Amino acid sequence: QVQLVESGGGVVQPGTSLRLSCAASGFSFSSYGIHWVRQAPGKGLEWVAIIWYDGNNKYYADSVKGRFTISRDNSKNTLYLQINSLRAEDTAVYYCARDRSSAWRYGMDVWGQGTTVIVSS
């Protein structure tokens, strides 16, 4: 079935780096834009980044620009989020979510189960 599965979360110290992965299955991964969305504990949803179907266009929330890098490997059906200089405010569940289009505008119709990142000393 159509599925996204995130991994790579954990407890990390401030200032360190982490790479999250999102493995896709059950659909043509290379045809869709994919988002990262995060949710801090007890808070609402915050959009983080989007990468277009071919990886040639990427956009970020201002809160993560310069520290986060979204990428994808269509040959491996996998999305990545490289997070550098982690801060306490990056603590959240990180979801990958498929856009209904090849880009970013048509809403997210498939969501992963999320991976938890906790930034703490």
Added chain:
Amino acid sequence: DIVMTQTPLSLSVTPGQPASLSCKSSQSLLHSDGKTYLYWYLQKPGLSPQLLIYDVSNRFSGVPDRFSGSGSGTDFTLKISRVEAEDVGVYYCMQSIQLPLTFGGGTKVEIK
């Protein structure tokens, strides 16, 4: 950035009764292509968000017809005609007319 404001913050509903959730945007979500890029999601307790409504009023695949969306410009409403126990959770609206995508703060729906 477009600010999305949802009211009420929470709603307690008797099963079988209707519910109405509001979402207002700080700018019009009507694009020059004629579409209005407003979405509704439901996040059930402990689960990932799920798409309910796209383009203001279109139910996503598998969404029961007791859910309906309406509105235009900057004012939008999600209605549940007869709330069921499985409808509990937090409802979020989201705009995608421009980046960054932004979500409302959510409306928590509980059962009385």
